[in-house]
Amino acid sequence: MSLDLDVSTDGVLTADTHLVQSWANLHALKQDGARTVIVAADGAFVFDSEGNRLIDGIGGLWCVNAGHRRREIIDAITTQLETLDFYSTFYNFTHPPAAALAAKLAELAPGPLNKVHFSSSGSDANDGAVRILHHYFNRLGRPAKKKVLSRHGAYHGSTHLAIAMTTPGYSEGWDRAEGLVHHLRCPHYWREGDGMSEAEFLDALLDDLRDTIERIGAENIACYIAEPIMGAGGVIVPPEGYHRAMAAICRDNEIKYIADEVVTAFGRLGHFFASEAVFGVQPDIITVAKGVTSGYQPLAATILSDEIHEVVSSPGGMFFHGMTYSGHPAGAAAGLANIGLMESERIPERVRTSGRRFEAGLRALGDLDMVGEVRGSHFMMGIEFVRDKADKTPFAPEELVGLKVAQAAQKRGLVARPLGNILILSPTLVMDDATIDRCAGILRESIAEVAAHV
Missing domain, CATH: 3.90.1150.10 (Aspartate Aminotransferase, domain 1)
Structure with a gap:
């Protein structure tokens, strides 16, 4: 250049x-x-x-x-702005780029993750995932299921709830949503293994999850949120089999599993999504941002399972969640062009x-x-x-x-x-x-x- x-x-x-x-x-x-x-x-x-x-x-x-x-993405954004610069996806309004990108994400996401709610950042997407699950359990007549399990070393965003789900060190001197989030042990074997074999360390991590569920009560826990590889917590890769075992315990206790793929999705680990392809896990929700547009436009998504969507879309209630710029036309166009480029070049x-x-x-x-x-x-x-x-x-x-x-x-x-x-x-x-x-x-x-x- x-x-x-x-x-x-x-x-x-x-x-x-x-x-x-x-x-x-x-x-x-x-x-x-x-x-x-x-x-x-x-x-x-x-x-x-x-x-x-x-x-x-x-x-x-x-x-x-x-x-x-990349001209492919820049031109897609420019063309979209010349056609439809902005319209909201509130109420009964939609537009082609948001609908097309939602369909593409559903196609790429693993298993029955077929419903997509757009937002503007990873923080929004993670906040939204929890808010949607709280509503989901309310609709099921289980309003006590509100607690969130996260981990020491995690990073899930900077909004009031997302920073509460993030490792406590990132909110030193700052306030955050209190009482909702409980942090499990950090899965960093090199630093936290304390002389154990990796298999023994894995067992200790799983026991920590079981003990936490028993102490809080599964009837009070809505979800567990985890990055496949921790990012801003120091690039921490958990022991082999960790995510599969944690997901199984959550499933046995009717705790929804949120995979925060804000960093790991869209090719960074060699796949469009890493949860299933790399770690063998089928989440209930995947959150994405960053790489979905390669940063060319601010866009994020909370990708829900069919089962969760069926409950929150059942008769008798409104979906009181969303942002002005959810599914912005230019952001959606950037996402479609970015994914198309990644597919054509096999990135x-x-x-x-x-x-x-x-x-x-x-x-x-x-x-x-x-x-x-x-x-x-x-x-x-x-x-x-x-x-x-x-x-x-x-x-x-x-x-x-x-x-x-x-x-x-x-x-x-x-x-x-x-x-x-x-x-x-x-x-x-x-x-x-x-x-x-x-x-x-x-x-x-x-x-x-x-x-x-x-």
Whole structure:
């Protein structure tokens, strides 16, 4: 891509004094030069205001799966806006793009997940899933079933209920919906295994679920929500068989299973949906966002089973849930174009090979003294740094090791996401082999640079 455009940031940075950025140290952002200004993007790369070409190692934010500047998606959005810029899907109104995308998602989703409710973000989709299930149990005459089971280490969004379902550390100093959510043990064997075998650790996790259900009462629990691989909690992959066993216990106790596939869907793990294809689980609800449009438009969906929909659509009640922009025409058009592109280019199938190459390159970094664990799958990876590899001693938070490695990587041309002592990589799914290998090379050089100074 040629950067033949005005990338001056004088006005941008002046205006930025009014912008409240998300998930940021707002005090630090008051300092000059604290921001990276991204001005353009193409394929697997972004360009900053200094003219630097950077590998987009975070895929925008877990979401630009099909890559940047894809004409197929841009043209679909433009054409839709020229035809129908906006109309609501409230009441008895609908429009072709929303109906067509709902049909396509039902076709791709596993099993009897055939009913789709649109929203604008993953937080909305997860909030909506719980709200719909509360109504579902009310309609069944079981109004006590309201509690939600989540997990330490989970991330399910930033709204008042979604942040309550998220691991407690993300709401420190902030309020959240109290009393509804109970957090189960984190399924991170490397950190939480405590000398157990992986099979023993799995048994302990299942016992924790059973004990929690017994303590709260299955008659009071509406649902259990889980990411197939935890994302913002540190890219945590649970033990083999964990999701199948957890789902079976939920099913035995009439607890609905929500799979939060906001990150894992649309090719990141090599399939359009990961729950059944990768982990062997048939959820009652799947929530999606991010990759459904590759980030080109804000769009999310709560995909319901036929059985849940049959109850909430039965005579005698109204579906009092929805947002103004649910199923926005341009967002739906972007989703259809994105999925069409992924199918025609066989992107999920290609990820089963290219993603393994990316994963292998990062796992090879495990020979570095500062690297405690490399974990994840395909294009969803995390690297945890430790002071002492033998006993997994972490660096102190004030040492900012993850941030220092991310800064060193950015100097070399790779954007990565720091999370305390962890570095997260979730790039676009369209990198060629040379770019994939360059990521691993940059990270090796960057980790070595930081290790020499900590």
